[in-house]
Amino acid sequence: MDIFILSRSISTYLNDDLCLLDVDGKENNDIYFTGDIIQQSSNLAPEIINAERERFSDKKHKHIESLDRLTYRLYKNCRRLENTNSNGKDYLPILQSELKKFRILKRNWMLTL
Template sequence: MLYPIPSHLSDLPIYKKAMEIIILSRSISTYLNQDLSYLKPDGSEDAHIYFSGDIIQQSTSLAPEIVNAEIERHTDKKYKHIASLERLTTMLYKNCKRLEQSHSNGREYLPILRRELRKFRRLQHTWMMTL
């Protein structure tokens, strides 16, 4: 369900960090796709290309989960959004680690994204205490 985003959310540190992660993951994925989109000599594609799409999808889902948790009135539904946010963060981190094993020049940027995700997790912990 789509709700208007409350104006105070743009001031939340966790929301700002989620937006930074979206931009960073899109930039990294674009860079990786240039290297990973070529077919191998045997005609198969690099399996890592799918993980680059996953990091975009997962990072794009972070901010809406924050918004939904903030505007939800019922505690049980609020915790479902928080749990979803935790799962997204974990999967995003794992996919970054998988992409670091790819044969792309862009993999050197993935530790930057993982470092930002660690910062996001710290913000997430603090933010959850305020809900």
């Protein structure tokens, strides 16, 4: 939940800077990554719940693989947003450190399944 709240706050902060059009009238393509981090972080909790509920290990592993993909994409989108022209990018290392903690917790959690 902390990752979701952080990503939502960072996205809102970045949207204010990135929603402006360039001088030539083009939009900033990096604004789409802000929506991606919200979507990916909101999908983490349902995947954890689905993995916990599954009885068969092969189905559990599918949810775990989905979690791996989500965390990887979330981390990559944070890296992409670091290159934006916004003051909000200073808060991205906080989200990245939470993702690192989540990966460690996920490894320990997987051993209990």
